[in-house]
Amino acid sequence: MTLLSVAQMNSQNEIEQNFMNIESLIQQSKAKGAELIVFPENFVCFAAGKQRETAAQFESIQQRLEQLAHQYETWIVAGTLPCPYRPDGSIIEDGRVRTVSLCISPEKTEARYDKIHLFDVQVGDAVGGYQESQFFEPGTDVVVAKTPFGNIGMMVCYDLRFPELALHLRAQGANILTAPSAFTYTTGQMHWQLLLQARAMDTQCTVLGAAQQGWHGEKRQTWGHAAAANSRGQLLDMVHAEGAQIITVDFDLTGQAKVRESMPLMQHRKLLKFS
Secondary structure, eight states: OEEEEEEEEOOOSOHHHHHHHHHHHHHHHHHTTOSEEEOOTTOSOOOTTOHHHHHTTHHHHHHHHHHHHHHHTOEEEEEEEEESBOTTSOBOTTSOBEEEEEEEOSSSEEEEEEOOSOOEEEOOSSSOEEEGGGTBOOOOOOOEEEETTEEEEEOOGGGGGOHHHHHHHHHTTOSEEEOOBOOBHHHHHHHHHHHHHHHHHHHTOEEEEOEEEEEETTTEEEEOOOEEEOTTSOEEEEOOSSSSEEEEEEEOHHHHHHHHHHSOHHHHOOOOOOO
8 A cells, every 4th residue: 555645735836935835735745655746737837928938947846856856855746847848859949848747756757747738728707818839839749657656647737628638648557647636727627626526437546636726817717626536436634724734644555456456447348440
């Protein structure tokens, strides 16, 4: 049995203040005996229009997170950070950046996932429309990170709406799906819990949904409700209060294997063709 923590934050544009909250949440996670903590999207800096400025600090921020993982002997899924270069090191020339989620062990960064699905939608909140592709370049690679307690399939926020990605991660050996997110208040209220449980049920993975909550500036409001669902699609726990806090849930690799054996969804799946 392994304990896993999922964080809720109300990140703002002050990196140092956010890091104070990050370390406090890590301390809380360790006090509960957890081996992993998952942070939300934009957890180090939540500031519209400052993506390139924050991206210029990508390596120094990554080093600080690696130091925290080493200091507290914990695994960290480092929400998302804007990065000015692709996994192969090539610079993104058109001024955009990539949304990057890192899986960090107590020794080093073990995996990098670049968000594939970009949020180009009309929501009807105070912001109105979102056009992530204007500021971000999509990733292309599916990533599964190996850990001592199970394989982590890495996703980010809007990715949750695409079951084929989650299923591909399961096919690549994922036991846990991480979903650092910053759902809008409008879409989160409608679909956040539903999506976490649906992806868990689809894939028979434990899904860890870290979340931003509250106001970020004058217009942007996020839903929060950091949550986790188990391999049967059942909700394990959810945050209902405001502000920075964690939930910590059990993960049992042996129990998951029994769930998958009793209902072998992957073996039964048919690839249907439509004319």
